[in-house]
Amino acid sequence: MAKDEGDMVIQQLEQYLQNEPKLRGAIAGVSIRSRETGEILYEHLSDIRLRPASNLKLFTAAAALSILGEDYTFETDVLTDGDLEGEALKGNLYLRGKGDPTLLPEDLDMFAKTLREQGIRKIHGDLIGDDTWYDHIRYSVDLTWTDETFYYGAQVSALTVSPSEVYDTGTVLVTIKPGKIGEQPTLSLYPDTDYVKIVNQAVTVAAGSDAETDIEPERQHGGNTIYIKGTIPNNVSEEKIWVAVWEPTDYALALFKQSLEKHGIVLEGGVKAGKTPERARVLTNHTSIPLKQLLVPFMKLSNNGHGELLVKEMGKVIYGEGSWAKGLQVLVEELKKLGVDISTLVLRDGSGISHVNLIPAHEVSQLLFSVQSQSWFPAFLESLPIGGEKERMVGGTLRERMDGPELQGRIRAKTGTIETVSSLSGYLDTKSGQPLIFSIILNNLLDSDWGKMVEDEIVKILAEW
Incomplete structure (x- = not known):
């Protein structure tokens, strides 16, 4: 591609990052590289340490493949x-x-x-x-009590059960079906067990233009009584929620x-x-299924429990201690071998749920470049969500994004979301066929959903490269 065309894309990116209202008061770390050479093509605050959310899973997956091997089983x-x-x-x-x-x-x-x-x-x-x-130790160091009820904040144990082949460890599956308007919906539990008690406090409401399913589970710290609260419209077939057990x-x-x-x-x-x-x-x-297969639900659906299990497993295998402390030590040591500047990182868990984790966008794009030379890279690449692909285990967390004809199927990337944070990092084939690596980490957002809109717009601009 002609140099002036690349300059036009860079200019457009600069203007967008400077003028986008959703980024006012926020921080955007952006790093763009050539996938073939690793050359940095564009950067914006790329050396600033930012909270990565689930983009940290890219580090965990790479280290696990390197340490444990793609055929590793449990x-x-x-x-x-x-x-x-x-x-x-x-x-x-x-x-x-x-x-x-x-x-x-x-x-x-x-x-x-x-x-x-x-x-x-x-x-x-x-x-x-x-x-x-x-x-x-059941919870990573920075997990808050507000996360304990939800599947993404489930306790970590070496002995754990998942209710389905999504493999949300340490959870039960509650299915909610609407009843008559004004009455409670019907609840069912899987697995059917008296280990937890379900209290139905939800209400069926009339369907309407502004009627949406608004069901929230609540489980008090230290107990296994689960309260199902909120509303479900009477025209909804069912709602499924995964709730973490104590x-x-x-x-x-x-x-x-x-x-x-x-x-x-x-x-x-x-x-x-x-x-x-x-x-x-x-x-x-x-x-279990081999690691290369487990990475699919781990990365495509951003399964936090898998990230924490993999960290503890790496600590157990290398140092004989299945703890976060030893596992994170292994993670850092392996990242150094993969060309990441570990001196600039703060790593507190394996999933990215912590608000204390800090990673510059530059180090994420560096990892994405260096892993391409590893024998296990095909398994790593296969695990990433594919933009616009509707099949859940293909598109994953990107299945409802980047589904236009100009982007569908051309981006493989890991998403990340925690409160005030959104991130997206991966691989993109531009319209001209130029293969790019990108990392976008957005912090201090007033609304995390704004981050997804910003990321999608940046990727659209990059696609013109």
């Missing part, structure tokens, strides 16, 4: 320290988690079915949940005990947390 084991005498297992039954984010209620049912097929009808011992693969290890144990009962296995002892003895033998187990 295990959940069922073990015993006893022997089978007739139909009775004389000993304890252990459910040992090793960070598997893909364990589903159906897998617990399969565990119970397998135990019954092995001849077990009674357990003369306790059911013990072992989550000692990681430490017992103490995911106990949740997994409660579901497994329920599965044992369902398959006719009587537990004569209690249910508690503990550590599996070395002499215990494996009766059955579950292996």
Whole structure:
């Protein structure tokens, strides 16, 4: 492309960033590189440290692929320290988690079915949940109480269950269907468990031009009573919400005990947390999908729980300690190898939910350039949302954005949103075929949704390069 055409795009970008009303009083860090050479083509406050939101997941995913490998899997084991005498297992039954984010209620049912097929009808011992693969700190350091109810703020445990193949660990799925106008909607819970109590305080309202679904869950700190509040119009088919539980290890144990009962296995002892003895033998187990497949829901749907699990797993694998402290140490060490200037970063978690994380846009674009030379880069690229692609596991968080003919399918990028923050970083093929790398980090916004509009406009300008 002619140099003057590039200059025109740069001039247009400068004018937009200076004059856009949504950016008044905000900070915009922008870094544009050639995807082929890494040359910086344009920058605007690109060395200023900004809160990245979920753009931090780009760092976590790259480090995890490098440290763990794209074929890495997670295990959940069922073990015993006893022997089978007739139909009775004389000993304890252990459910040992090793960070598997893909364990589903159906897998617990399969565990119970397998135990019954092995001849077990009674357990003369306790059911013990072992989550000692990681430490017992459930929340990253800056997570606020206001986030605890929601799926994106779920507790992190090495023993955890997801209600669906989106793999939102440590959550239950509540489905809300409208009733008659003025009456409560119908609620259903999956998995069907008494580990949580649902209190229905929602109301069905008449459909209208201004009637929208406005359902909010609320779970008090330290408990598992979930209040469903708000309104749902009577013309809506259903609304699904994922709600985080208190103490995911106990949740997994409660579901497994329920599965044992369902398959006719009587537990004569209690249910508690503990550590599996070395002499215990494996009766059955579950292996997760490989990391390269797990990255799809992690990155395309921006799954916070996966980011925190991956950080703890890296700490466990490299330093024998599944903690945020050790995991973040590994993350920083690996980023340095990938060409990122770690001296300018502040990293507090693996998901980007913290408002204390700080990353310059320049270092994000640098990472996106350097990872292209890695053998695992195809898995990394595959995990990124694709603009305008409507399939959820293809377009991800970009499926309703950049869907015009000039942009659809031409951008692969990671989104990020927390209060007052929006970010978008990834790869773009311009109309002329020029491959670009870009990072846009917007802070101090009055409305985070404004950030998405600004990002989309910047990408439209870049597409003309």
